[in-house]
Amino acid sequence: MRNAWHPTDTKYGIQNTRHERPLMPTVVEPPLFFLDYDGTLAPIVDDPAAAVPHPEAPDLLRDLDAQFPLWIVTGRDLQALSSFLDRPYSAIGLHGAQEGVVGRDIHNRMSDEAAAALRRLRASVPSVDGLRVEDKARSFAVHYREARDESGARDQLKDWLADLPEVLDAIWGKKVVELRPDGLTKGTAVRRIAAQHPDHVPVYLGDDVTDEDAFAALQEMDRDAVSIKVGPGDTRADARLDGPDAVMAYLRRYV
Numbered sequence: 001m002r003n004a005w006h007p008t009d010t011k012y013g014i015q016n017t018r019h020e021r022p023l024m025p026t027v028v029e030p031p032l033f034f035l036d037y038d039g040t041l042a043p044i045v046d047d048p049a050a051a052v053p054h055p056e057a058p059d060l061l062r063d064l065d066a067q068f069p070l071w072i073v074t075g076r077d078l079q080a081l082s083s084f085l086d087r088p089y090s091a092i093g094l095h096g097a098q099e100g101v102v103g104r105d106i107h108n109r110m111s112d113e114a115a116a117a118l119r120r121l122r123a124s125v126p127s128v129d130g131l132r133v134e135d136k137a138r139s140f141a142v143h144y145r146e147a148r149d150e151s152g153a154r155d156q157l158k159d160w161l162a163d164l165p166e167v168l169d170a171i172w173g174k175k176v177v178e179l180r181p182d183g184l185t186k187g188t189a190v191r192r193i194a195a196q197h198p199d200h201v202p203v204y205l206g207d208d209v210t211d212e213d214a215f216a217a218l219q220e221m222d223r224d225a226v227s228i229k230v231g232p233g234d235t236r237a238d239a240r241l242d243g244p245d246a247v248m249a250y251l252r253r254y255v
């Protein structure tokens with residue numbers, strides 16, 4: 001059913017998150033897709049280098065991309081993301097600091113000052129048992145998912161970042177901390193791209209803390225938009241899907 005709005009859809013595991021906005025979308029047209037990668041198109045796994053897409057994702061993404069504007073919106077580096085996505089999708093990387101095409105042309109929006117601050121911090125990551133550093137173009141992430149003492153590792157990382165330069169923000173995601181250039185978020189990216197598609201309905205699916213910036217940006221725009229949180233946890237999104245399986249079922253309805 002197209003352009004239909006229902007309060008709940010138990011078949012696909014969709015639930016409303018906010019009772020004051022009781023209508024939630026099943027399918028809207030014409031959609032402008034914004035899709036987060038980890039936790040949305042790919043299940044969360046211990047090793048970030050092993051986060052392959054959900055088995056249905058490659059075909060679905062190809063079919064959606066052929067019909068609608070579609071952007072991958074991720075914290076990952078877009079060059080590295082090409083090892084998981086076999087096609088040159090339009091994409092936002094590094095939580096808003098990159099814009100371009102997966103594995104191809106990538107425009108870096110990060111200031112030289114922020115890049116220099118990141119280089120300095122990269123050289124001083126504390127040595128903690130079980131920490132995994134994921135290097136990215138001009139940036140990096142510190143994962144503590146495999147630390148034996150997770151909360152101890154997190155505390156040490158907090159101490160390390162106590163005097164963060166003003167040009168950077170620390171973002172605490174799923175057992176990871178990352179440094180993002182101040183003022184560049186998934187929200188700023190989504191606002192910019194949505195403005196280029198005034199006749200489409202933005203549909204954003206994401207699972208983590210930086211996706212909340214995008215949900216907020218869409219809700220602040222004076223237009224219809226759909227925000228869907230994937231998985232548990234507080235959110236300002238309008239609706240929720242249980243996980244990548246439910247994401248695939250939801251997206252399948254558009255093709």
Ligand SMILES: O=P(O)(O)OC[C@H]1O[C@H](O[C@H]2O[C@H](CO)[C@@H](O)[C@H](O)[C@H]2O)[C@H](O)[C@@H](O)[C@@H]1O
Pocket residue numbers: 036037038039043044045046047048049051073074075076077134141143145173174175176178207208210
């Ligand atoms: O914006 P996203 O596409 O959701 O990317 C956010 C970060 O995701 C990755 O880390 C997370 O997923 C890993 C693989 O499942 C998991 O091991 C880790 O604990 C999660 O935090 C990725 O490694 C980061 O670079 C992304 O910024």
